[in-house]
Amino acid sequence: MKIALLGTGFGQAHAAVYAARGDVEVVMFGRDPEKTGKTAGRFGFAASTDMDAAFEDASFDLVDICLPVPLHAQYVLRALEADKHVLVELPLADNLEDAQRVAEAAAGGDKYVFVDMFERFIPANQALFDAVRDGTYGRLEQLTLWNQTAHLWPGASLGLKVLPLEAMHSDMDIITRTLGLPQDLTVTTVARDENSGAIDATFRFDGAAARSSVSSLMPKAWGARGGYTAAFENGVLDAASTMGFDGKPTGTVTAYTTDGAHQLDLPPADQYTAMIGHVMDVLAGKAENRIAPSSVLDALRLTLDLDTKVNGTR
Known part of the structure; x- marks a missing residue:
């Protein structure tokens, strides 16, 4: 190849x-x-x-x-x-x-x-997608996603103009894959300067709610951290991770139910290696394409709606 x-x-x-x-x-x-x-x-x-x-x-x-x-x-x-x-x-x-x-x-x-919808290949996210698809804990009622990062990529802006498309698109994909398109979207923003800011977005669905929060206001020592809390009818999945420039996160997912709390056994994987491995498998005839353009349109529609709320019409 x-x-x-x-x-x-x-x-x-x-x-x-x-x-x-x-x-x-x-x-x-x-x-x-x-x-x-x-x-x-x-x-x-x-x-x-x-x-x-x-x-x-x-x-x-x-x-x-x-x-x-x-x-x-x-x-x-x-x-x-x-x-x-x-x-x-x-x-x-x-x-x-x-x-x-x-x-x-x-x-x-x-x-x-x-x-490159890399977040689909993060084991913690796959655990969430599987739980929604299989109804493991009943219906998903509330989803909170968060990402907080320092400026780990020299020269790259992480201000309000770029955060929706370049930092929150993956969250929009997770939201649309688990809950669909929302009925309503509300946004709050903070700008330190043109290269640093924070966005808090809330989404309303029929019988469910979601929130996505991203910030580039963190000091270098913070690195990059993120996660989600997914509240279902009969349990909660709580994920937390850290990630550097190499794109290889470390993290955990804990399930909370009436039986108590237990950490899920996730396979070791980093998203970029898994994503490119999937590309090669598809080209070799070993898999069906999971990241085709048609599969990202709803997430892009929501991302663009978010961007308009933050930055107005481009």
Whole structure:
């Protein structure tokens, strides 16, 4: 499998996974020759600033897009036109119309498109999805999600303008996958400056409620922490985790019922390795695509609604 990895920023999280595999050949693409060469060299990859080659070189099987959000949809469509499989960082697009165009193009072609909904591969989240699907504790009535982080990614803004699309999209996916689309959305914000802020969003459903809270106001020593509390009719799941730049969280999930409290036995896994492993399994015919564009549209719709509440119409 030969992969064109576009982007030297967050692309490093994907690069670390590819570098640990023995079944891929990767070329990293970026705009700055020195930065691209240095970053690619850290992972043992070739480097290029000729972005067109990612699409025009027939030897590439998969284009992995880790570029700024406004470029996502157009580059996915370009890759499909070039007869390539595509993995794109979340969110799929910065507007629903482009996302729907990508979903239609993916459904109508023979090449796979994968959206990096990495949170679906976190074992703690899988435990929540399974409990809702199987009715393990009855109906889900209240879901609280929280993420608090320091500035762990040098140069990256974590202000109000970017937090909805780049930090809360995963929470919106969890909410829509467990409760559907809400009837109402209320938002409160705090801005320290243009690069640091906090958002607290509450969602109303028929017979249920959800909340998503994200903050980039934490000091470096805090690192990144998050989790959820899911209150069901007959029990509670409570998850907590810590995570660094490597994307490998450590955490626990505890179930509380009338029988007491017990910690769930979760498989060891990190989301990026699991997500890229899933991509490779699908391309090898070993699995069905769980992160196709059509599966992310509700989450994107809710994320864009949230972004409008926070930032107005872009």
